[in-house]
Amino acid sequence: xxxxxxxxxxxxxPQTNKEHSTTAPIxxxxxxxxxxxxxxxxxxxxxxxxxxxxxxVFKGQRIGAADGNLSSAVHASTSGIVRDVxxxxxxxxxxxxxxSVVIEPDGNDRWGELDRINVRAATxxxxxxxxxxxxxxxxxxxxxxSHLKLKPGKEGSLDTLVINGAECExxxxxxxxxxxxxxxxxxxxxxxxxxxxxxxxxxxxxEDNKPEALSAVQAAITASGEKGIEAIAIPTRYxxxxxxxxxxxxxxxxxxxxxxxxxxxxxxxxxxxxxSIHEALEHGRxxxxxxVTVAGNVNAPxxxxxxxxxxxxxxxxxxxxxxxxxxxxxxxxxxxxxxxxFDVPVVKATNCILVGSPALFPPPPPEMPCIRCGECAKxxxxxxxxxxxxxxxxxxxxxxxxxxxxxxxxxxGCCSFVCPSHIPLVDYFRFSKSEIWAREREKEAADTARxxxxxxxxxxxxxxxxxAEKLAAKAAATREKVAGEAAAPGAAPAAxxxxxxxxxxxxxxAAMEKARQQKAQVAPKNVDxxxxxxxxxxxxxxxxxxxxxxxxxxxPPAGQA
Amino acid sequence: xxxxxxIRKPASVQSVMxxxxxxxxxxxxxYVWFFGAGILVQLAIASxxxxxxxxxxxxxxxxxxxxxxxxxxxxxxxxxxxxxFPPIAPWWLTVTGTLLAVVIVKQLYGxxxxxxxxxxxAAFCLMIVAYPALMSQWPAAGQLDFKTQLDLIFGGARQxxxxxxxxxxxxxxxxxxxxxSADSELHGLRASQLMDGPAFGAVGGKGGEWVALGYLLGGxxxxxxxIITWHIPAAFCGALFLTAGxxxxxxxxxxxxxxxxxASGGAMLGAFFILTDPVSGATTARGxxxxxxxxxxxxxxxxxxxxxxxxxxxATLLMNILVPIIDMKTQAPVFGHKKD
Numbered sequence: 001x002x003x004x005x006x007x008x009x010x011x012x013x014p015q016t017n018k019e020h021s022t023t024a025p026i027x028x029x030x031x032x033x034x035x036x037x038x039x040x041x042x043x044x045x046x047x048x049x050x051x052x053x054x055x056x057v058f059k060g061q062r063i064g065a066a067d068g069n070l071s072s073a074v075h076a077s078t079s080g081i082v083r084d085v086x087x088x089x090x091x092x093x094x095x096x097x098x099x100s101v102v103i104e105p106d107g108n109d110r111w112g113e114l115d116r117i118n119v120r121a122a123t124x125x126x127x128x129x130x131x132x133x134x135x136x137x138x139x140x141x142x143x144x145x146s147h148l149k150l151k152p153g154k155e156g157s158l159d160t161l162v163i164n165g166a167e168c169e170x171x172x173x174x175x176x177x178x179x180x181x182x183x184x185x186x187x188x189x190x191x192x193x194x195x196x197x198x199x200x201x202x203x204x205x206x207e208d209n210k211p212e213a214l215s216a217v218q219a220a221i222t223a224s225g226e227k228g229i230e231a232i233a234i235p236t237r238y239x240x241x242x243x244x245x246x247x248x249x250x251x252x253x254x255x256x257x258x259x260x261x262x263x264x265x266x267x268x269x270x271x272x273x274x275x276s277i278h279e280a281l282e283h284g285r286x287x288x289x290x291x292v293t294v295a296g297n298v299n300a301p302x303x304x305x306x307x308x309x310x311x312x313x314x315x316x317x318x319x320x321x322x323x324x325x326x327x328x329x330x331x332x333x334x335x336x337x338x339x340x341x342f343d344v345p346v347v348k349a350t351n352c353i354l355v356g357s358p359a360l361f362p363p364p365p366p367e368m369p370c371i372r373c374g375e376c377a378k379x380x381x382x383x384x385x386x387x388x389x390x391x392x393x394x395x396x397x398x399x400x401x402x403x404x405x406x407x408x409x410x411x412x413g414c415c416s417f418v419c420p421s422h423i424p425l426v427d428y429f430r431f432s433k434s435e436i437w438a439r440e441r442e443k444e445a446a447d448t449a450r451x452x453x454x455x456x457x458x459x460x461x462x463x464x465x466x467x468a469e470k471l472a473a474k475a476a477a478t479r480e481k482v483a484g485e486a487a488a489p490g491a492a493p494a495a496x497x498x499x500x501x502x503x504x505x506x507x508x509x510a511a512m513e514k515a516r517q518q519k520a521q522v523a524p525k526n527v528d529x530x531x532x533x534x535x536x537x538x539x540x541x542x543x544x545x546x547x548x549x550x551x552x553x554x555x556p557p558a559g560q561a
Numbered sequence: 562x563x564x565x566x567x568i569r570k571p572a573s574v575q576s577v578m579x580x581x582x583x584x585x586x587x588x589x590x591x592y593v594w595f596f597g598a599g600i601l602v603q604l605a606i607a608s609x610x611x612x613x614x615x616x617x618x619x620x621x622x623x624x625x626x627x628x629x630x631x632x633x634x635x636x637x638x639x640x641x642x643x644x645x646f647p648p649i650a651p652w653w654l655t656v657t658g659t660l661l662a663v664v665i666v667k668q669l670y671g672x673x674x675x676x677x678x679x680x681x682x683a684a685f686c687l688m689i690v691a692y693p694a695l696m697s698q699w700p701a702a703g704q705l706d707f708k709t710q711l712d713l714i715f716g717g718a719r720q721x722x723x724x725x726x727x728x729x730x731x732x733x734x735x736x737x738x739x740x741x742s743a744d745s746e747l748h749g750l751r752a753s754q755l756m757d758g759p760a761f762g763a764v765g766g767k768g769g770e771w772v773a774l775g776y777l778l779g780g781x782x783x784x785x786x787x788i789i790t791w792h793i794p795a796a797f798c799g800a801l802f803l804t805a806g807x808x809x810x811x812x813x814x815x816x817x818x819x820x821x822x823x824a825s826g827g828a829m830l831g832a833f834f835i836l837t838d839p840v841s842g843a844t845t846a847r848g849x850x851x852x853x854x855x856x857x858x859x860x861x862x863x864x865x866x867x868x869x870x871x872x873x874x875x876a877t878l879l880m881n882i883l884v885p886i887i888d889m890k891t892q893a894p895v896f897g898h899k900k901d
Contacts, residue, residue: 364569
């Protein structure tokens with residue numbers, strides 16, 4: 001049966017460069033001298049460290065506990081000794097640090113007692129908590145905690161579970177190799193997810209430039225005998241692997257920015273996530289490693305199974321970086337992030353270490369003015385008008401950028417890719433977004449300060465009043481006493497308790513409650529769910545703004561000469 | 562610091578402009594074939610003036626000269642000026658027009674990408690208002706040899722009235738007006754009879770219709786190359802055809818046929834090369850349709866009821882004024898916000 005596929009607007013067709021890293025099977029990586037495992041590796045709260053320097057840990061031992069439900073646990077990737085718990089440089093362009101656990105491997109790579117779960121007997125809530133504590137997050141790059149997405153919508157069931165095997169970014173092939181080599185286990189993970197979501201059907205979308213992966217998955221489906229699950233070849237067009245674009249292609253549904261896809265009866269997971277869910281539920285193994293493509297300026301591009309926390313250069317050495325290497329990029333050439341150093345750790349978001357050189361990724365030609373040719377709008381998969389947002393970003397007219405749907409921008413890079421004027425459009429949009437975040441947080445801070453100030457005024461006012469009342473009462477008592485002494489020496493001073501302590505406490509609590517409510521109301525919508533990347537970006541912009549306060553000139557937009 | 566994406570499509574402003582220039586070649590070839598090589602001299606004069614004006618302004622504004630002089634945008638403006646001005650216009654008329662376009666309409670507004678008005682059309686309007694006679698003298702096809710053309714372009718004395726006439730559009734309108742008045746020798750003649758004269762070809766002006774065909778071919782190539790989209794040419798031609806067709810079907814003896822309108826004057830040049838200027842034109846799909854249809858109606862009104870040889874230039878400028886509001890009001894719904 002031929003399924004009707006849908007189109008998304010725009011998109012581009014860059015050279016895929018995938019053939020070199022798919023010739024050899026997935027390879028293991030020898031243990032490095034030390035692992036640096038950042039505690040914050042997912043969207044949401046920073047996990048609390050559970051170990052101290054000197055502790056010995058097993059492979060798979062939880063070293064960071066999820067902070068609340070919007071968070072995910074972190075585990076020791078191998079057995080060894082905790083040498084340090086300290087802020088270390090994270091794999092982000094900003095070069096900022098994040099609290100990390102440094103483990104010296106003992107060489108045994110020994111699993112500890114694994115915390116198993118009976119999948120059939122457990123309730124959905126128990127399964128979700130289990131996956132949270134197993135550190136399972138989206139491995140497509142967004143690292144959103146998977147347990148939060150494994151809830152069916154309001155009806156208690158889901159129409160379509162979309163599995164993302166599109167892998168549209170050039171150079172990256174880790175999903176391709178996973179599907180070729182581990183399709184059966186991946187499929188078991190998908191079945192578990194399907195069960196948790198009560199999904200009617202499962203559609204696995206794979207770009208048609210991966211025929212081997214497609215046939216491997218189709219063979220595994222046939223072998224499993226499961227019904228209502230289908231692997232579908234979709235046209236190769238970047239960014240077909242964007243969750244929204246893939247959902248659109250497979251189901252025709254467009255999930256708007258800020259809405260949950262489950263409201264539309266759809267949920268989407270990456271193939272790697274499905275595999276790690278299987279590992280966790282079937283074998284009790286938490287997420288301690290992932291597949292990483294090493295490609296670009298290396299002699300032998302290949303996929304590796306890499307322990308989380310392994311320094312990137314330790315992995316790249318195996319593939320043989322060429323001498324003119326000048327950078328590592330985490331991710332692909334369209335959306336990847338430049339690393340601040342060669343020895344930053346591999347994290348759960350690291351799908352690819354793209355080794356760069358000036359020859360492979362030459363600096364863009366000089367930026368020319370926008371001629372409004374509209375190529376960017378033609379290429380935009382979110383149907384935006386990038387050139388309009390560019391004018392407003394340049395003019396720092398951030399209100400207007402939002403009117404033109406700045407926050408619907410998925411930063412896929414198509415606009416920059418096609419621009420004949422070589423304008424780094426996405427940089428302008430990242431700049432505008434970070435400025436808006438910074439302003440919202442400044443506003444939030446100002447609101448908090450104002451509330452504190454108002455509360456202080458209220459308290460001082462009340463204290464003054466109480467003092468006056470006390471004085472008045474004292475004076476009255478004295479007067480009474482004087483009068484009493486004069487009239488009847490035996491009478492007790494009865495009216496000496498003007499305002500009760502209970503009433504005072506109630507008043508304070510009411511005021512504090514009001515302040516809390518006000519604070520909750522002004523929480524800005526653009527900062528609710530942010531990945532570590534975005535948070536680092538926000539921290540970076542804060543630093544820049546602080547620096548800018550000392551100079552007279554405002555900082556130029558990113559990417560401007 | 563360079564951020565993602567780290568790869569780019571090999572595209573540049575220069576290559577866009579170069580393809581526009583290439584697309585003009587078939588029309589220019591037909592022009593040379595029917596009207597003589599004088600137009601090549603005009604193209605050279607305009608190009609030189611445009612580069613000189615651009616270089617001077619870039620120097621004054623402290624902008625990188627090599628980068629902007631080689632983007633070919635000034636050459637496109639220059640060629641459009643040369644192709645819309647009379648081929649026997651004196652050299653200084655072409656130079657003045659080109660300098661006005663490049664220096665005032667383009668560079669004073671901020672250079673490449675910043676001009677709200679189409680520079681070539683602004684120059685055309687300014688010059689036709691300032692020099693109506695010189696801007697209205699067009700030779701008929703095959704009428705003048707190259708030497709005479711050179712004399713007219715560079716020579717001092719001009720007694721051209723004897724050898725040149727109005728454009729076919731102008732001629733037909735004048736004739737139609739005469740035919741309508743009782744004391745004219747043309748009284749009672751129909752448009753089809755009026756078009757039997759030597760200035761007219763099969764469907765448009767003699768020779769001019771072939772030039773228009775050349776522009777059409779070049780323009781279709783631009784659409785195929787995805788340099789321009791179909792919206793503006795289609796809406797312009799469609800709206801011009803409908804407007805002209807409406808009046809023509811009501812009074813065929815009083816108005817020229819829609820085919821004549823499409824094949825004459827600057828209709829094809831306007832549809833594919835002038836209104837499609839991205840800088841001064843509308844950018845959204847619906848906006849482009851509105852923009853071009855508006856320009857077509859205005860062009861027709863000016864042609865049929867105005868006093869100028871053609872209406873494209875004024876129609877373009879008038880619609881340029883409306884571009885900001887057209888673009889603002891025609892933004893397409895974004896992903897996830899469409900009404901199915």
